[in-house]
Amino acid sequence: MTEGIVIEPMTEEFILWRCLHGGPLSRGTIDQWSDDSSLPLDRHRRRNLPLLTRLTRVYGACAIVARDGDRIVGQLRFYPKAVCNMKGAGGLCLQQDAPAGPTADFAEREFPPLAEIEDKTLVVHCLMTGTSLQKENPYQRKGIGSRLARALIDWAGAQGWERIEADAFEDLPIIYEITGSAGHTFWEKLGFHVADRHPHPDLQDAGQFDEFVRRLEEQAGSIGIPPERARDRLVMRLDLIPTGPAIQSQWPTEVEGHLSLPDPRHGRGSP
Numbered sequence: 001m002t003e004g005i006v007i008e009p010m011t012e013e014f015i016l017w018r019c020l021h022g023g024p025l026s027r028g029t030i031d032q033w034s035d036d037s038s039l040p041l042d043r044h045r046r047r048n049l050p051l052l053t054r055l056t057r058v059y060g061a062c063a064i065v066a067r068d069g070d071r072i073v074g075q076l077r078f079y080p081k082a083v084c085n086m087k088g089a090g091g092l093c094l095q096q097d098a099p100a101g102p103t104a105d106f107a108e109r110e111f112p113p114l115a116e117i118e119d120k121t122l123v124v125h126c127l128m129t130g131t132s133l134q135k136e137n138p139y140q141r142k143g144i145g146s147r148l149a150r151a152l153i154d155w156a157g158a159q160g161w162e163r164i165e166a167d168a169f170e171d172l173p174i175i176y177e178i179t180g181s182a183g184h185t186f187w188e189k190l191g192f193h194v195a196d197r198h199p200h201p202d203l204q205d206a207g208q209f210d211e212f213v214r215r216l217e218e219q220a221g222s223i224g225i226p227p228e229r230a231r232d233r234l235v236m237r238l239d240l241i242p243t244g245p246a247i248q249s250q251w252p253t254e255v256e257g258h259l260s261l262p263d264p265r266h267g268r269g270s271p
Ligand SMILES: CC(C)(COP(=O)(O)OP(=O)(O)OC[C@H]1O[C@@H](n2cnc3c(N)ncnc32)[C@H](O)[C@@H]1OP(=O)(O)O)[C@@H](O)C(=O)NCCC(=O)NCCS
Pocket: 019, 126, 127, 128, 129, 130, 131, 132, 139, 140, 141, 142, 143, 144, 145, 146, 147, 171, 172, 173, 176, 177, 178, 179, 180, 181, 182, 183, 185, 186, 189, 267, 268, 269, 270
């Protein structure tokens, strides 16, 4: 099932302007959705497509995708930290409505080219393989997420980015199931380390994530992790060594379709 899956940077040829919640998407299906879909996908397309196209033009890519034939079965979205910190970007996800996502005019802003950015950090925003309908997902836990991250590491180093950061959480099933993040172990296996750990601002008080927090704490409790630790945000960081044709990669290499990893020692509701 996963043989023949190609991992590559997303290009302007096919911009994945919505995420894979309903399953793999192709050029033929991305504009199709059922009449009972509660998501305003037309509006999301009008908002996301121009922004993702601009970011792709300015930076060369803003996602790594896993392609099975003509169907995208995995995605890793990433953005320059400098762009995420711009006024109007929103705090959570560039695929969402303001205030969690960007303001309507964000795509028309001037995005600084890499050479002009002082903090050359890329931030991983969403990681997803297959679909969030877990029971019907043949793509998870087959190494595709790791391959997406490895491809980002190689691409970012070659472009001149200096580090990659990703939010993570404790290694709990609910984190891997629905958040678009992963547990810290996923990142540690790729060479990332915990650079910061603090209470996640959205998970401290009862609110829109109430049910999520309840399940999170329940799962944490069942394996002896204190509830407050389960509500922490971990910032995973990898410092990149500039790569070039003559420089050996410090990262694990893929051999005959299998990942060779070094010793191991993060519901967003977007479309
Ligand atoms: C997070 C995610 C992308 C990981 O991708 P993946 O292809 O399944 O990950 P990999 O197979 O490369 O796993 C690498 C390592 O991460 C860890 N890991 C992955 N999934 C895990 C899980 N469910 N539980 C515990 N550890 C897990 C393991 O250490 C694994 O290594 P192992 O399989 O050798 O034990 C995937 O779980 C996913 O898509 N989750 C759903 C996300 C979603 O629907 N988001 C909605 C966003 S709005």
